[in-house]
Amino acid sequence: MNSRKPNVLVVLTDQQRWDTTGVGGCSAGVTPEFDAMARAGTHVECAVTPQPVCAPARAALQTGRWPTTTGVYRNGLPLPAEGTTLARSFAEAGYVTGYLGKWHLAGQQPGEGAGPVPPERRAGYERWLASELLEFTSDAYRTVLYDEEGEPVRLPGYRSDALVDAAIRFVADHHDRPFLLFLSLLEPHHQNATDDYPAPAGYRERYEGRWLPPDLAALSPAAREGGALRHLGGYLGQIRRVDEGLGRLRDALRSLELEEDTIVAYTADHGSHFRTRNDEYKRSAHDASVRVPLALTGGRFTGGGLVRHPVSTLDLVPTLLDAAGLPVPDDVQGRSFLPLLGGGRDPGRPAEVFVQISESQVGRALRSERWKYVVTAPEGEADPWDDPRARRYVESELYDLHTDPYELDNLAGLDSHRQVADRLREALLAWLTRAGEEPAEVLPAPVLPARLQRRVDAEARELPWDGLPFGHQARRNGSPG
Structure with a gap:
C-alpha cells in the first residue's frame, strides 16, 4: 500500500442469504469469486442486517445509524436530507464519491416517479447513476437508470452486467484520485411484477435442483406454496452472474494497478426465507432474513482471516472510515470491527448484534x-x-x-x-x-x-x-x- 488514501468500493446485493456462498455452506458453486475474496481477505462469518427490509437496511449502510434513529424504519420513508453519511464523510476527506444502481431512500412509492432521485436526496454522492426503485424501472435485459440531471439512461446487457460495466467505467475514469464507489445491485431480488427471479439465459437451468437450504427443505410444504423450490434455480443463477461481475470488477482494479490500493466490501441488505416464515420474503428475525454475506479485501483487510464474532452491517460505515484512516463522526452508532481482524479481540464489543423489525x-x-x-x-x-x-x-x-x-x-x-x-x-x-x-x-x-x-x-x-x-x-x- 502506498501513501495514497485507499479507494473504497462497496458491492451491495439485494435479498441474498448468507448461505448462498461457498464459504457459507452452499454446494452449488455459485460464488467462487466471493469465496476467493473471503479466503484471501476478511470473511465475517456471521454478518447480520440491522433491519430485514430494504430501505431501513440501506439507510443504516449509508449512515451507520439505527433505522429508528434515521427515521427510516420501514420502506417508503426518506433518508434525512442533512446529516452524517458515508458519502459526506469521504467527500470531506477529498474523495470523489459515486453511486450506481438501486437507491430506495428518497421516500418515493411505486408509481410516484420511482426512478429519478432529487440531488438533495442523494446523501451527498457527487457522481450519480441510479434509480429509486430499480425493480420498477428495469427488467433483466432492460436496465433504466437516471443520471445526475435526472434524465433516463438505458444500459445494454443483463442488468447486473450493465451495472458492473458502469462501475468499471467509473473506476477507469477516476483512477487518478481516491474514490468511494457504492455499487447497489438488484439481484438476486425477485422481479416484483412477475414474482420471478429472471436469471441470464441458461443460468436458471444450470442451477435448478442443485441445492436446497436445510430450512427450506424442512419447511418444504410452505416452500412449495411460496415458490421457493420453483425459484431457487433463478435465484442461484442471478447470484452466479453477480459473482462473475465481481470477478470482472476485481480484474479491472488489477489492470489499473489499483488492487492493493482499493478496499472492496461485498454484502447484502438482507436475506430471503422464500415465504416460509411469513407471507413474503423477509421481515422476520430468522437467519434466513437477517444474516448476509460479508467479505472485504484490500488494505488492512487482505489476510484479515475469519471473523467469528457476530457483526452488524451497521458497523460497516465506521469500519470503512477507520480503515481509510478517517475520523468516525460522533453520531455514528456502529462500531468498527477492525480490532477483530487477524483473530483480534474487542473487549468493549457486546456479545450480540441487535435487530429491529417493522412492517410485518x-x-x-x-x-x-x-x-x-x-x-x-x-x-x-x-x-x-x-x-x-x-x-x-x-x-x-x-x-x-x-x-x-x-x-x-x-x-x-x-x-x-x-x-x-x-x-x-x-x-x-x-x-x-x-x-x-x-x-x-x-x-x-x-x-x-x-x-x-x-x-x-x-x-x-x-x-x-x-x-x-x-x-x-x-x-x-x-x-x-
Whole structure:
C-alpha cells in the first residue's frame, strides 16, 4: 500500500442469504469469486442486517445509524436530507464519491416517479447513476437508470452486467484520485411484477435442483406454496452472474494497478426465507432474513482471516472510515470491527448484534454466537407500519443455534431455558438504550404446558449462556452495559 488514501468500493446485493456462498455452506458453486475474496481477505462469518427490509437496511449502510434513529424504519420513508453519511464523510476527506444502481431512500412509492432521485436526496454522492426503485424501472435485459440531471439512461446487457460495466467505467475514469464507489445491485431480488427471479439465459437451468437450504427443505410444504423450490434455480443463477461481475470488477482494479490500493466490501441488505416464515420474503428475525454475506479485501483487510464474532452491517460505515484512516463522526452508532481482524479481540464489543423489525410486526431481536432471542409487540399495541417501536414486547422466539442452526425448534416458553431467556432479556434492554430507544417492558413468553416441556442436557444446564462478556455477567463485574 502506498501513501495514497485507499479507494473504497462497496458491492451491495439485494435479498441474498448468507448461505448462498461457498464459504457459507452452499454446494452449488455459485460464488467462487466471493469465496476467493473471503479466503484471501476478511470473511465475517456471521454478518447480520440491522433491519430485514430494504430501505431501513440501506439507510443504516449509508449512515451507520439505527433505522429508528434515521427515521427510516420501514420502506417508503426518506433518508434525512442533512446529516452524517458515508458519502459526506469521504467527500470531506477529498474523495470523489459515486453511486450506481438501486437507491430506495428518497421516500418515493411505486408509481410516484420511482426512478429519478432529487440531488438533495442523494446523501451527498457527487457522481450519480441510479434509480429509486430499480425493480420498477428495469427488467433483466432492460436496465433504466437516471443520471445526475435526472434524465433516463438505458444500459445494454443483463442488468447486473450493465451495472458492473458502469462501475468499471467509473473506476477507469477516476483512477487518478481516491474514490468511494457504492455499487447497489438488484439481484438476486425477485422481479416484483412477475414474482420471478429472471436469471441470464441458461443460468436458471444450470442451477435448478442443485441445492436446497436445510430450512427450506424442512419447511418444504410452505416452500412449495411460496415458490421457493420453483425459484431457487433463478435465484442461484442471478447470484452466479453477480459473482462473475465481481470477478470482472476485481480484474479491472488489477489492470489499473489499483488492487492493493482499493478496499472492496461485498454484502447484502438482507436475506430471503422464500415465504416460509411469513407471507413474503423477509421481515422476520430468522437467519434466513437477517444474516448476509460479508467479505472485504484490500488494505488492512487482505489476510484479515475469519471473523467469528457476530457483526452488524451497521458497523460497516465506521469500519470503512477507520480503515481509510478517517475520523468516525460522533453520531455514528456502529462500531468498527477492525480490532477483530487477524483473530483480534474487542473487549468493549457486546456479545450480540441487535435487530429491529417493522412492517410485518414491531419486534426486536438479539443474535449471539449461540442464541437467537426475539420479542414482538402484542397485536394491536403497535402498528407495524406507523410505529417504529413499542412500549411493550412479549418473548416470541428463542433458538439454540448450536443445535438448531436453521431455527426450526422454538424454545420460547420452556422452563428449561428460562435462565437463558432472562439473561438475553437483560441484554436486549441494554441494547434498546444503546440504540437510543425509549425503555420498554419485555414480558416472558407464556409457559408451555408440561407435556410440551423438554429435558435439557447437562451441558445446556451448565452453560445456559454463550460465555461472552456482556449483559448480566458484564454488569455483575462492574463493566458498562
